[in-house]
Amino acid sequence: MDIRNVSVWSKLDWWTIAIVATLLVMGWFSVCGASYDFDKTNFFQFSTRAGKEFIWILCSCAIGFIILMLDDSLFDIFAFLIYAGMMGLLFITIFIAPDVKGSHSWLVLGPISIQPAEFAKFATALMLAKYMNSYSFNIKHNNCRITLAAIILTPMLLIIGERETGSALVYLAFFLVLYREGMPGAVLYGGFCAILYFIVGIRFGSVMMNDGTTPIGEFVVLLFIIVSTACMVYVYTKQHEKARNIAIFPILVIAIAYAISSLFISFNVVYVEWVVCIGTIGYLIFLWIYDRKIVYMWIAIFAIGSIGFLYSSNYVFNNILEPHQQVRIKVVLGMEEDLTGAGYNVNQSKIAIGSGGILGKGFLKGTQTKLKYVPEQDTDFIFCTVGEEQGFIGSSIVLLLFLILILRLIHLAERQSTVFGRVYGYSVVSIFLFHIFINIGMVLGVTPVIGIPLPFFSYGGSSLWGFTILLFIFLRIDANR
Numbered sequence: 351m352d353i354r355n356v357s358v359w360s361k362l363d364w365w366t367i368a369i370v371a372t373l374l375v376m377g378w379f380s381v382c383g384a385s386y387d388f389d390k391t392n393f394f395q396f397s398t399r400a401g402k403e404f405i406w407i408l409c410s411c412a413i414g415f416i417i418l419m420l421d422d423s424l425f426d427i428f429a430f431l432i433y434a435g436m437m438g439l440l441f442i443t444i445f446i447a448p449d450v451k452g453s454h455s456w457l458v459l460g461p462i463s464i465q466p467a468e469f470a471k472f473a474t475a476l477m478l479a480k481y482m483n484s485y486s487f488n489i490k491h492n493n494c495r496i497t498l499a500a501i502i503l504t505p506m507l508l509i510i511g512e513r514e515t516g517s518a519l520v521y522l523a524f525f526l527v528l529y530r531e532g533m534p535g536a537v538l539y540g541g542f543c544a545i546l547y548f549i550v551g552i553r554f555g556s557v558m559m560n561d562g563t564t565p566i567g568e569f570v571v572l573l574f575i576i577v578s579t580a581c582m583v584y585v586y587t588k589q590h591e592k593a594r595n596i597a598i599f600p601i602l603v604i605a606i607a608y609a610i611s612s613l614f615i616s617f618n619v620v621y622v623e624w625v626v627c628i629g630t631i632g633y634l635i636f637l638w639i640y641d642r643k644i645v646y647m648w649i650a651i652f653a654i655g656s657i658g659f660l661y662s663s664n665y666v667f668n669n670i671l672e673p674h675q676q677v678r679i680k681v682v683l684g685m686e687e688d689l690t691g692a693g694y695n696v697n698q699s700k701i702a703i704g705s706g707g708i709l710g711k712g713f714l715k716g717t718q719t720k721l722k723y724v725p726e727q728d729t730d731f732i733f734c735t736v737g738e739e740q741g742f743i744g745s746s747i748v749l750l751l752f753l754i755l756i757l758r759l760i761h762l763a764e765r766q767s768t769v770f771g772r773v774y775g776y777s778v779v780s781i782f783l784f785h786i787f788i789n790i791g792m793v794l795g796v797t798p799v800i801g802i803p804l805p806f807f808s809y810g811g812s813s814l815w816g817f818t819i820l821l822f823i824f825l826r827i828d829a830n831r
Contacts, residue, residue, distance in 0.1 A: 377807035384728035433477035455512040468816030475777035483770035516800030523784035703737030710741030
């Protein structure tokens with residue numbers, strides 16, 4: 351046992367631990383600055399947010415130490431039980447958790463509250479790694495893909511049931527892992543198209559083109575669908591002439607229709623695009639039957655699904671999303687400017703970051719954060735404290751450390767000798783990357799405000815412990831690669 355422990359400590363990736371330790375220290379000082387109270391100057395008192403965060407950090411160090419002392423094979427052996435237990439806990443949380451700001455995601459255990467959604471991330475990562483490491487797994491088989499989707503979507507649906515949409519969206523990051531392990535690029539491209547359809551369709555849905563009757567959103571998306579269809583035929587069938595037919599003739603018809611609408615008789619050119627899309631889909635079905643190549647059918651299904659997604663996304667946005675969620679998206683897309691409502695947090699955060707200048711105002715000298723102008727400034731909007739107190743230089747250092755951490759984790763994932771280790775490693779990378787990008791993006795106003803923490807910076811025991819468990823399991827697996 352002693353020899354094994356010595357081996358673990360000697361093979362541990364201390365560079366990663368050093369980076370995480372640096373981020374933890376910087377994060378704690380940021381919490382001190384964001385939660386500073388003139389009446390409570392002792393940062394180590396448990397009654398203060400900084401004091402509680404210090405305790406959470408000590409506990410996370412203990413958790414990391416315990417994980418490193420465990421046998422790495424335990425994570426593979428008990429992955430299914432951990433996942434099943436965590437899914438059960440998420441399900442129970444829906445019914446027994448108290449209402450906290452409209453969310454039912456926190457379990458109250460005496461003086462502390464725990465958010466199971468933060469711990470379900472490492473459980474899902476373990477389950478993905480175990481399943482993809484199984485002998486019978488082949489990502490090219492549809493039944494395996496369905497199982498993978500079920501593993502990822504189950505915690506998402508349960509967390510949505512807790513009314514924590516932001517935390518649920520984090521699990522979409524796991525699809526990046528599937529792409530690394532051989533998932534067809536068409537699936538990732540489909541996800542990109544879905545995002546593009548939603549943004550363009552919503553943002554420019556009510557903006558008219560020069561003819562005054564054609565909405566830009568629908569026009570651009572339908573045109574993009576036609577061009578994408580032609581490109582997919584070109585890439586997957588190598589039939590260049592047929593790809594040109596799909597691209598040139600529809601675009602020529604649409605261009606003539608738009609010229610007529612602009613110069614002579616004004617009408618909605620989208621109607622012409624519908625006819626062209628139907629004709630394109632019919633042509634693809636004809637090619638499928640004539641050439642007996644199933645790829646044409648899949649491209650036709652892509653076109654049909656794209657059109658359906660465009661119009662269903664409008665329905666979801668207007669009828670399914672809550673009013674405050676609609677306003678947040680509109681603010682991000684520049685459709686509205688609500689500086690006193692949904693856009694207040696982001697606007698105050700920008701002011702705080704901008705006031706920091708190049709070198710910052712210094713520790714505990716930020717005016718925006720000290721006067722509590724930024725809501726949630728020690729949790730979801732903690733990065734604005736970094737910008738105000740440490741300035742551009744300090745913010746750049748934090749971003750550089752996160753970049754080094756991500757690159758280091760990718761290096762560790764690539765050097766794994768087992769599929770289990772590699773899949774779990776890329777799961778860690780994906781989760782961290784999603785949190786960092788979305789959190790800092792929403793603080794800067796370039797992504798929607800969905801309320802997810804910044805790793806090792808945001809105040810809170812659940813998120814810190816969740817990130818610690820997620821990371822140190824990987825470090826323990828890497829130490830015994």
